[in-house]
Amino acid sequence: MEGSYYPLSGHFGARNPHHPKNRSWQDAADKNYYSPSNINFDVTYSVLASFDHADYHHTPTTTMSQDYFSGKGKAPMSQEAQPDNEDAAAGSPTPTVPADGPPQFVTVGSGSTSVHAAQLQAMLDRDSGYGGSIDGGDGHVSTLGRDHATQPDVDRRYQAGAIHQLWYNQHRSTLGRSITKVVELLKHLQQMNAQWPAHYPSVQRTDNTPTPGSSSRPTFPHSFSTTGNKSQSRPASPVPPPALRRAMTAAADSHDEAESSRASENRPPEEPRLVTPQIAQDFSVLKLDLKLGSLYQAELVHSLEKTSIASLLDGQISSSIRHLMSLRERIEDTSSKVLITGDLNAGKSTFCNALLRRKVLPEDEQPCTAIFCEVLDARENGGIEEVHAVHKDAVYNRHDETTYDVFKLSELETIVVDNATYTLCKVYVKDVRTIDESLLNNGVVDIALIDAPGLNSDTTKTTAVFARQEEIDVVVFVVSAANHFTMTAKEFIWAAAKEKAYLFIVVNSFDAIRDKGRCKKMILEQVNGLSPRTFKESAELVHFVSSNAVPAAPGGAPGGNGSSSGGGGGGDDDDPGHDPKGKGKDVDKVRDFENLEQSLRRFVLEKRAKSKLAPAKTYLLNILNDVHTLATVNADVAQGELDRVTRELQEIEPQLASSTKARSQTGEELDQTIEATCKDVYDYTRTTLNSAITRVGDSNHGVQYRGLFAAFDYAEELKEAMMAHISESVAGCEEHARMKTVAGVNVIKQLGILHVGNDFQNLTFRPDVMFKRKRDSLARQVEIPTEVWDFVDWSTILQQQEKVAGTGMALTLAGAILPRAVGLDTGWISHAFNAAKIMGNDNLRRLLLPGIFAAAIAAGAYVISQIPNSLPHRLSNKISMQLASTDYVHENSTRISGSVRKVLRIPADNLRSGLERSVKDLGERREKTVKVRGESEVALKYFGNLVRKSAEQRAQVDRVDLDSPPPDAAAALQAH
Numbered sequence: 016m017e018g019s020y021y022p023l024s025g026h027f028g029a030r031n032p033h034h035p036k037n038r039s040w041q042d043a044a045d046k047n048y049y050s051p052s053n054i055n056f057d058v059t060y061s062v063l064a065s066f067d068h069a070d071y072h073h074t075p076t077t078t079m080s081q082d083y084f085s086g087k088g089k090a091p092m093s094q095e096a097q098p099d100n101e102d103a104a105a106g107s108p109t110p111t112v113p114a115d116g117p118p119q120f121v122t123v124g125s126g127s128t129s130v131h132a133a134q135l136q137a138m139l140d141r142d143s144g145y146g147g148s149i150d151g152g153d154g155h156v157s158t159l160g161r162d163h164a165t166q167p168d169v170d171r172r173y174q175a176g177a178i179h180q181l182w183y184n185q186h187r188s189t190l191g192r193s194i195t196k197v198v199e200l201l202k203h204l205q206q207m208n209a210q211w212p213a214h215y216p217s218v219q220r221t222d223n224t225p226t227p228g229s230s231s232r233p234t235f236p237h238s239f240s241t242t243g244n245k246s247q248s249r250p251a252s253p254v255p256p257p258a259l260r261r262a263m264t265a266a267a268d269s270h271d272e273a274e275s276s277r278a279s280e281n282r283p284p285e286e287p288r289l290v291t292p293q294i295a296q297d298f299s300v301l302k303l304d305l306k307l308g309s310l311y312q313a314e315l316v317h318s319l320e321k322t323s324i325a326s327l328l329d330g331q332i333s334s335s336i337r338h339l340m341s342l343r344e345r346i347e348d349t350s351s352k353v354l355i356t357g358d359l360n361a362g363k364s365t366f367c368n369a370l371l372r373r374k375v376l377p378e379d380e381q382p383c384t385a386i387f388c389e390v391l392d393a394r395e396n397g398g399i400e401e402v403h404a405v406h407k408d409a410v411y412n413r414h415d416e417t418t419y420d421v422f423k424l425s426e427l428e429t430i431v432v433d434n435a436t437y438t439l440c441k442v443y444v445k446d447v448r449t450i451d452e453s454l455l456n457n458g459v460v461d462i463a464l465i466d467a468p469g470l471n472s473d474t475t476k477t478t479a480v481f482a483r484q485e486e487i488d489v490v491v492f493v494v495s496a497a498n499h500f501t502m503t504a505k506e507f508i509w510a511a512a513k514e515k516a517y518l519f520i521v522v523n524s525f526d527a528i529r530d531k532g533r534c535k536k537m538i539l540e541q542v543n544g545l546s547p548r549t550f551k552e553s554a555e556l557v558h559f560v561s562s563n564a565v566p567a568a569p570g571g572a573p574g575g576n577g578s579s580s581g582g583g584g585g586g587d588d589d590d591p592g593h594d595p596k597g598k599g600k601d602v603d604k605v606r607d608f609e610n611l612e613q614s615l616r617r618f619v620l621e622k623r624a625k626s627k628l629a630p631a632k633t634y635l636l637n638i639l640n641d642v643h644t645l646a647t648v649n650a651d652v653a654q655g656e657l658d659r660v661t662r663e664l665q666e667i668e669p670q671l672a673s674s675t676k677a678r679s680q681t682g683e684e685l686d687q688t689i690e691a692t693c694k695d696v697y698d699y700t701r702t703t704l705n706s707a708i709t710r711v712g713d714s715n716h717g718v719q720y721r722g723l724f725a726a727f728d729y730a731e732e733l734k735e736a737m738m739a740h741i742s743e744s745v746a747g748c749e750e751h752a753r754m755k756t757v758a759g760v761n762v763i764k765q766l767g768i769l770h771v772g773n774d775f776q777n778l779t780f781r782p783d784v785m786f787k788r789k790r791d792s793l794a795r796q797v798e799i800p801t802e803v804w805d806f807v808d809w810s811t812i813l814q815q816q817e818k819v820a821g822t823g824m825a826l827t828l829a830g831a832i833l834p835r836a837v838g839l840d841t842g843w844i845s846h847a848f849n850a851a852k853i854m855g856n857d858n859l860r861r862l863l864l865p866g867i868f869a870a871a872i873a874a875g876a877y878v879i880s881q882i883p884n885s886l887p888h889r890l891s892n893k894i895s896m897q898l899a900s901t902d903y904v905h906e907n908s909t910r911i912s913g914s915v916r917k918v919l920r921i922p923a924d925n926l927r928s929g930l931e932r933s934v935k936d937l938g939e940r941r942e943k944t945v946k947v948r949g950e951s952e953v954a955l956k957y958f959g960n961l962v963r964k965s966a967e968q969r970a971q972v973d974r975v976d977l978d979s980p981p982p983d984a985a986a987a988l989q990a991h
């Protein structure tokens with residue numbers, strides 16, 4: 016057996032005669048110990064080394080631990096108490112280990128000693144834990160390592176402490192890194208949630224929502240126990256045991272496997288929901304508290320906008336980030352708080368002083384401690400010993416003197432008795448012991464001792480509340496051996512045991528008891544009744560000591576007797592200097608106390624892992640589960656959204672193309688229809704009216720000539736009839752225009768139905784309303800006055816005149832007009848004219864005047880006679896001229912076709928804007944859909960990554976096994 020276990024640290028090596036001086040920690044680290052076929056204790060050893068070069072340097076603890084390993088300290092045990100190291104090295108069995116157990120000595124170093132190394136580790140595990148490995152779970156109280164502590168025992172304890180510390184640091188840094196990663200993930204999730212509001216599953220209205228606190232708190236499996244309760248082994252599921260969850264996390268049943276959203280989608284919907292209620296049940300940290308009024312969450316989720324839910328989620332993520340930060344602070348905090356409480360006058364202050372090896376806290380036979388005293392290493396106060404008495408209701412801040420008053424240590428007595436001004440005081444003391452010996456400054460973990468006021472009706476509650484604080488890693492309950500447990504003590508232990516599972520019980524003033532065996536038995540029975548778990552581990556957790564027998568260390572504060580820790584004495588009842596027997600007793604007492612210290616130290620170490628790392632691990636698993644669920648759901652939603660918008664785009668694209676085409680085609684068609692209709696109406700109207708006007712004089716329109724004396728009436732009636740005829744023609748044109756308009760509207764309607772849809776289905780058109788305005792009726796009318804000259808057909812007369820020149824004209828007039836006027840046959844006159852022409856002009860000149868006269872008469876008579884014939888023409892011409900001068904035909908044609916255009920334009924414009932709108936709508940929809948597609952693609956990628964990353968992180972955190980011993984050692988043990 017070559018080498019030693021101790022090369023690991025100068026300190027260990029210094030105390031072991033077999034320590035090879037040329038070996039160093041670095042030497043060991045340089046060895047390749049990672050070969051799987053050579054699993055041995057050196058693996059653990061190399062783990063130690065690797066930590067030394069990795070995470071271990073980061074924290075003050077690291078530094079202290081290095082000091083601790085550097086050999087600056089000295090052995091905690093008195094020389095008398097140390098076993099023969101030579102014997103131990105030579106392999107002689109120690110009396111504390113059963114004969115059939117593993118070897119009772121250990122010498123480790125090279126790979127050849129791996130079996131023993133593993134066995135040593137197993138022993139360390141058994142020794143340092145307080146699981147079933149010691150008492151076998153049958154309630155038998157072992158006194159192993161307490162009554163007869165040997166040097167190997169002590170070494171093993173140190174080794175266990177070192178291994179535990181490295182194991183702790185490894186897990187701490189893994190969890191710390193994980194926290195940083197998760198915070199990053201959450202921050203990105205927050206950003207994503209702002210851009211793409213994350214979908215949150217609503218909660219189904221079921222009664223199986225986990226009620227906080229309903230699950231029973233599990234027992235903490237032992238870190239070092241290799242035969243720990245198998246039923247407590249963590250399930251393979253990443254969901255941690257429920258009761259390990261923090262108060263703010265809701266416990267989720269491990270059998271509540273997250274249902275895949277696809278599977279849940281296949282189920283018939285029970286109520287409207289965003290995603291699936293089943294998934295919502297699995298949320299623990301990111302659960303949205305939507306219980307408002309009488310609304311159920313599901314209803315509320317649905318009544319809230321998606322963005323409101325996203326902002327609620329954002330709030331949850333923020334608080335989660337804050338919580339993770341505080342968890343990181345907590346795991347990085349190297350100190351552990353030990354609450355020392357118990358009945359009045361049980362000896363709590365004396366016990367604290369004994370741990371400190373200094374009379375720091377006032378001890379008195381009458382109740383004196385009225386406020387909480389937290390004893391801390393003076394290094395935390397810049398090395399200055401003083402008391403900071405914290406003001407009532409103030410939050411202590413060492414850098415803010417308004418929160419506390421400063422006192423000297425010697426003034427502590429006056430402060431602790433007064434609970435009116437202060438509730439808490441911070442006592443900074445210099446540690447008089449070396450880091451090997453000190454509990455307060457032990458090189459592994461900084462411990463703060465909190466001396467609580469004695470339990471009474473006023474403070475029990477306060478102390479119980481205090482005990483529940485997460486910062487309290489360990490509760491030490493001091494009970495007087497003479498008084499046993501009072502009612503108040505029992506109540507407190509009941510309450511505290513629920514929170515902390517294990518309590519450290521100090522039965523003090525054991526020196527005052529005569530029948531020690533009976534006392535032990537009775538107290539242990541009581542412990543069994545109060546905290547069975549603590550009872551099961553009573554060898555480690557229940558200690559019978561006499562605190563007042565522990566002397567102050569050299570250099571201690573006034574009050575200590577200056578004797579060394581190993582020297583004994585200092586007790587009130589013994590004087591070791593004069594009584595060798597008494598000295599022997601005190602040595603036992605001191606050794607008991609030192610055993611207590613070692614147990615307490617291990618307890619603190621283990622509890623520290625539990626109290627600091629377990630919440631971080633549990634919370635990380637919970638949040639990662641939530642993030643994973645949320646990411647899975649949202650990846651599904653994003654995929655669904657992507658599929659949907661892709662389908663939608665496939666529909667929209669052709670719709671948009673055909674709509675755009677229809678818009679231009681239909682626009683042209685509409686223009687053509689309107690133009691063609693208007694042109695047709697205009698042309699028709701113009702032609703019809705022109706022909707009507709031209710031919711209006713061709714008939715008398717049924718108006719009868721009733722003689723000369725009714726000539727004027729005749730003219731009037733005839734004119735009216737003519738005008739009516741023309742008006743009727745206009746009305747006819749309007750009717751034609753109506754028909755054409757109806758046809759045009761129908762064409763537009765069909766186009767509308769074809770391209771726009773239902774809007775045009777109900778298009779109704781009332782043609783009868785057309786041309787009903789006053790303007791239309793005015794346009795039809797023409798005012799033409801009747802004049803005398805209308806009765807004379809000058810053109811006829813002039814035509815006749817041309818036939819005869821000069822006098823002939825008169826004759827012509829007479830011959831042409833008169834007979835007609837008097838209604839005679841004109842044949843003879845023609846003959847007369849012909850005769851006159853033969854007679855010659857001279858004869859005729861003589862006949863001129865009478866001729867003219869006769870002709871005038873004849874003409875007058877002729878004109879009158881011609882009225883029935885000439886008047887229609889005259890009037891027709893006159894009307895025609897008049898209408899031409901007012902541009903009647905054009906005006907009406909324009910009016911009628913204008914009206915038609917106007918009427919047709921209404922549905923046409925509607926159709927145009929409908930088409931325009933549909934193109935615009937489709938364009939906008941397309942734009943939006945394209946945007947959603949882009950966002951969905953980003954979200955899908957993001958959440959897909961998040962699913963992967965959260966699963967990876969979760970697996971990493973899950974690998975942080977707080978319930979098992981360092982894996983290499985366990986493997987070595989198993990290999991053996």
Ligand SMILES: Nc1nc2c(ncn2[C@@H]2O[C@H](COP(=O)(O)OP(=O)(O)OP(=O)(O)O)[C@@H](O)[C@H]2O)c(=O)[nH]1
Pocket residue numbers: 358359360361362363364365366377378379380381382383384385467468469470523524525526527560561562563564
């Ligand atoms: N015989 C004996 N007396 C002890 C022991 N420990 C403490 N005492 C005495 O018990 C009395 C009370 O001790 P304290 O330490 O003040 O008790 P306490 O629990 O702090 O008291 P309060 O804080 O006031 O509740 C003192 O007179 C101590 O000397 C012990 O181990 N043996």
